[in-house]
Amino acid sequence: MNGAREQLAAALWRLYRRPERPAAWAGGGNLPWHEPAFSKRMVREHLDESHGAASRTSAERMVQIDWLWTTLGLQPGMHILDVTCGPGLYAIEVARRGCTVTGVDFGPAAIAYARILAEQRGVAERCTFIEQDVRTTDFGTARYDAVLFLYGQLAVFPKGEAADLIVRIHRALKPGGALLVELLDQERVDKTASTWWYTDDTGLWGDAPFLQLGERFWDAEGELSLERFTVIHLDSGSYDEIVLCDQTYAIATMTTVLHGAGFATVTSYPSWAGVPLYDAPEWVVYVAKS
16 A cells, blocks of 8 residues: 555656646657557447547437448448548448448457447448558558548648558559548637646546546647646556647648649538538548549
8 A cells, every 4th residue: 555655646746747748749649549458448438429539429420421421422332441440330331331341440449349340230241340550551552442531530640641641542542532531620729728637437548546637738830739648547656648649730731732642633621511510610521532
């Protein structure tokens, strides 16, 4: 007990002495998706229908899929790539409509859940789920009719990595294929500094009592937001610090990036083109065709 109290005291002093703000992309600038325990907790958040913090609710997903199905001109028999597919909630619905889908994600629990769900929904023969970092995945050449990159996940990579990823996605598309990218609207991103804290005994950060301090910063030069999550686990006194970067893009900038990757046409849809999502005004959807 004394050892835990000493560690807790040390963690509180570490919190007190933390740097005023983190450096952009410190520690990779991303959540620990690949850690098994974190991945399991993240899947739990994906499946929680009481909020849309990890995945949108099932009703909103169906509305989105209806829209992208029409906008991308999807048809049964097409081959679709879902980049950062999470637990397969979009991929499996697209497969249920007759497409063959490949999903790639870094989270082991997410991929395990997606494979089980595909079996349950009777579409396992049309679904392939790969546990891998999308930055190193070989997507192949001219394999897919369409690629989905949803819920702002392109923004968790530095600009150079994101641009390289888009080039490889373009290479993976068949002639005339389309990429759909969903990103936060830079004009609507909260650029004010803020802090918050809470305690809980279960959640994304653990399943034992913890204290979480959150801080948000805006990097005007880099055009990105930084969130620092400091978590103190109260039973053990252990200390975790995660810096999450969210790269933003002006519509003109992202359009240029997509053209630079080889896409012939790029159409932007602010506010999800009026699709009835609770947070639609915060997003811009890009449809780029090769």
